[in-house]
Amino acid sequence: MEKEPATTNSGARRNEDIALDLLKFVAASTGFGRPAAPSTGFSSTPAAKPEDQINQLLDLYTRCLTVVGGGKA
Numbered sequence: 389m390e391k392e393p394a395t396t397n398s399g400a401r402r403n404e405d406i407a408l409d410l411l412k413f414v415a416a417s418t419g420f421g422r423p424a425a426p427s428t429g430f431s432s433t434p435a436a437k438p439e440d441q442i443n444q445l446l447d448l449y450t451r452c453l454t455v456v457g458g459g460k461a
Contacts, residue, residue: 404453407449407455408449408452411448411452414452415448
């Protein structure tokens with residue numbers, strides 16, 4: 389088995405990986421992307437469609453990537 393050539397950044401993490409970890413942290417700590425818990429009575433907001441949740445997660449990832457890269461969110 390051949391080893392891949394060492395690069396100057398072999399020990400450094402990519403911004404995309406760091407942004408993904410940040411996304412996971414934010415989503416886990418805020419409950420972002422999880423469906424609302426069922427409750428009795430009237431619901432004030434309908435459940436979000438899966439496509440809408442995916443778009444929101446992608447937007448959040450883009451914001452995380454911008455912040456990790458040193459840009460403005």
